[in-house]
Amino acid sequence: MYDDTPPDTLRAPISDAAPATPVPAKPAGHRTIPLEFTGNAREYFGIWIVNVFLTLLTLGIYTAWAKVRTKRYFYNNTLFDRTPFDYLANPIAILKGWLIAMAVMVCYTVLTHFYPRAQLFCCATPRIAMCVLISAEPIVMPSVCSSAWVSGSE
Numbered sequence: 001m002y003d004d005t006p007p008d009t010l011r012a013p014i015s016d017a018a019p020a021t022p023v024p025a026k027p028a029g030h031r032t033i034p035l036e037f038t039g040n041a042r043e044y045f046g047i048w049i050v051n052v053f054l055t056l057l058t059l060g061i062y063t064a065w066a067k068v069r070t071k072r073y074f075y076n077n078t079l080f081d082r083t084p085f086d087y088l089a090n091p092i093a094i095l096k097g098w099l100i101a102m103a104v105m106v107c108y109t110v111l112t113h114f115y116p117r118a119q120l121f122c123c124a125t126p127r128i129a130m131c132v133l134i135s136a137e138p139i140v141m142p143s144v145c146s147s148a149w150v151s152g153s154e
């Protein structure tokens with residue numbers, strides 16, 4: 001049985017039979033490890049709406065707890081080989097980091113408002129620090145750098 005294509009483009013007969021080439025079997029010792037997500041939209045919406053409400057109520061202070069709660073939901077509902085992931089962050093540590101960042105911003109704003117020349121120092125210092133960190137990268141993070149780059153050979 002052939003399809004209705006023009007004679008110059010005839011195709012092979014249509015058949016329900018299995019393909020002529022067999023599908024290769026998986027090598028011995030290999031197995032497929034399932035990755036699945038078991039959460040649902042209704043459950044996440046409940047977490048999200050409470051997070052938004054509490055963040056607004058506390059003028060943003062609850063954002064650290066909201067972040068941890070959201071990530072824990074997604075991590076705990078993601079299963080790798082039927083085992084859930086854990087999110088172990090501490091919301092107090094996140095809040096402390098946020099407060100330190102805000103204190104640095106306030107200090108920068110006040111300093112540059114009263115001493116405009118301090119902008120030159122404040123702008124140059126992060127760039128100098130970044131150059132030092134980039135040049136020290138092979139020493140500080142050797143696993144991130146390729147071995148050819150660290151050793152200098154190509």
